[in-house]
Amino acid sequence: MNIAIVGAGIAGLGAAIALRRAGHYVEIYEKSQFKNEIGAAILITPNGHRILRRWGFNFDKARPVDFKQFRYVNASTLEIAKYESFEGVEERFGERMASYHRVDLHSGLREIATGEREGWTAPAKIHLGCEVVGVDSEKGVIELKGGEKISRDLVVIADGCHTAFIPQVAQEDIPVQMIGKSVYRMLAPFAKLREHSDASKLWDDEKPGFVTFFRNDLMIVTYPCRGEELLNVAIFHNTRLEERQKVDWNSSAELSKVLEVLEGCSELVKHIPQTTDVIKVYTVTQRPPALTIHRGKIICIGDSVHHMLPTHAQGGCSALEDAAALEVLLSLHPDSPKPFTHTASNLEKRLKLYQHLRLPRSAPTQILSSLSPQLTMAGLAKKTAELRKFYAGDLPPWPMGTGSWTEPLREFFYSYDVFAEAEDVLKAWDEETGWCEGMEGVAGEGIAGKNRWFGDVGRWAVEDLRDGNGVDREVAR
Template sequence: MNNTVANPLIVIGAGIGGLAAALGIAETKKYVKVLEQAPEFGEVGAGIQLAANATNILQRLGVMDKINDIAVFPKRLVIMDAFSGEELSSLDLGDVYKEKYGAPYVVLHRTDLHKALLEVCEENPYVELVTNQEIITTEEKDGGVSVTAANGDVHQGSGVVGSDGIWSKVRNLFSDDTPNCSEYVAYRGAIPIEEVKSSVGNMDDVYMWIGPNLHLVQYPVRRGELYNQVVVFKSKQYTPEIEFTDEWGTSEELDEVFTGTCELVQNAISFISRQRRWPMYDRDPITNWTQGKITLLGDSAHPMLQYLAQGACQALEDAGYLADMLHTHGDNVEQAFLDYQEERIPRTTYIQGAARTWGEIIHNTTNEGILLRNVIMKNRTSQDFQFIDQFHGYNKTLTR
């Protein structure tokens, strides 16, 4: 949008959820202004997995056409024992999956997804994008909302969607909670596939190698040109006193925790970049994230651990359902926000808890728990979708 329009809906944060929210709002023919803290738009990280509950929304928002040529469409999700090298279970992600859920399972680089969302926003006449906006206050004022940035810029509009991530400032309007450190850290990165091709499994699959207090995820991205790897483990060195330092979850501890894993896992971690580590956080669910004409979306509302690969998926679901409520209620932003959270809070609360539970399952440390898990996994077929239906099969967002 070239010219600033009076009284837009304001989205704070231009990550995956924020840009998707902007497109959903624009779908209702409402003007939307996206405020980004950074000096330029971008995304940090490596690969991302998107299940059908997310790709259905991307199809609706007109984004899938931009990522089809650069994403990878894996054939299977495979669970492997990180120590024995044994295949424990697999899930068919091909035509049967797509037919069942109406959209494909894709993996791609986070920057590629973000770029696609950004390009569609830039092409949309209802969307305005503004950088260098570190927001310090958000408040209802004079029948609308007022948002003030650290540089003195003031933005007024008809409502605010806070999509400023797990360390959200907008969330402070609703809760004084802080993120929970899981004591796990991740090392991740994508490397040219030619460098690892001879030392990994089937390039058409997503692999998850699991073991006590650790796992490794692998899959190709960017048309199969890069191979994304994520190594995750629980740190024995963690204490609350050193939480915000680099003294725990170190590269040396990574090697120690993965001692004894099978050859393919050892090969994989030898390629992992050790320059940066990502401590893994979530937050406890809250029972309200709407106040008048202000609401939350994505990680601002419901940050979750990554074990179900549902963080971005839930943000995209949020964007779709929020758009539906704005379609339904027109200019009554307050009612749209209330109905939006009435649907989304129970859904995301459940998935936040399920992500924690799944983490406990894959990282199990007891012989009994590992045996039970492995027996269950081995006795299901690759086209048994009962464990993912509740996540991937969400269909509350209307196709517009």
């Protein structure tokens, strides 16, 4: 197939790699010029690393930092209130848990998407400065700003959390919601950080990982990236009036405002924002799950579908999972459990299968990520019911999300192998009837094993909504 991808973030670049591997030709339309500063770090957990490794990601070049611990530290006294070890995570899940400078992760993905690779189709073309302003789902046509129309066999929407297209695909408006928190973000050079005499208390004699400072309703998440040269810092604070509209990543913030928020914190904590000239602010948003993510020749992936809070470091990992699922389900290769033959009707069936594979995984990930004692625990019990609309398997014990890095949550998130799940589903799937033998889960019955990650989500959701018994949009927010 000839495929257009809208957006060159983690999801769009991941999809380009995956679809080239599956045997298709790909072009990406990206509205920016990639000149925007996207400096900040990102943690990729083992479920994401499994995918990067299979794609041949150049880890040496990207200089990830492997995480070995999490510390929860009193921002005023620097006392350690909680310690969680990540030793053994790599052994348990067979993959690393490591952070990247976003630019390094992005560059690594871009290199694979646009590089020559033996056995893959031609390198993906990225068209920069091309904003997509309209899509026709039935015809597979995208319209660029300026009026040009481009027709393709498949359009992958990967335009991020402020997507213009999910309402058209899902046939309902699902606006982003603010949770009352904003973030000052910065990258502090370790060399300057260490000029403070207390820095050694926290960063000497300890393996890399999180140091999360807390004070009243302030939460400051820090972790190293880029070979431990930089400390990624995110200061979650109550949104100030002037920050309410700052929902993108590039609004600058003044040091004086940051220091106001840090009032009462230790001198070391106040020293952190003074080590850098670049401080940005943005307001945290999330969105409840979309119930329909494909229509005609369009499939939506990444944050356009599952925009979530950053509490469990799963947004980018889920985007990689989406892309990897497309690779398996649309593979033309003879060694696939069921090689795809391109006809309009076959494509429609495969995209429906994709939705049934991905929503039971991505929607619970989104809902679990909306629970965190530091950010929001609103609607805790009702959220279990919400989860059951999508997912029939065992859940981590309550209170869910109280520790983003606890063992039950690690099992839930990191053990997922999207390649294995997608291949199992494909094997069980009858292309004619659309039925998956042995995979038919019933929401709410607590099915364990493989089929917990699969379900007739579209049908449940739509029928429940019709009965007036469906997903509670207020709760999901």
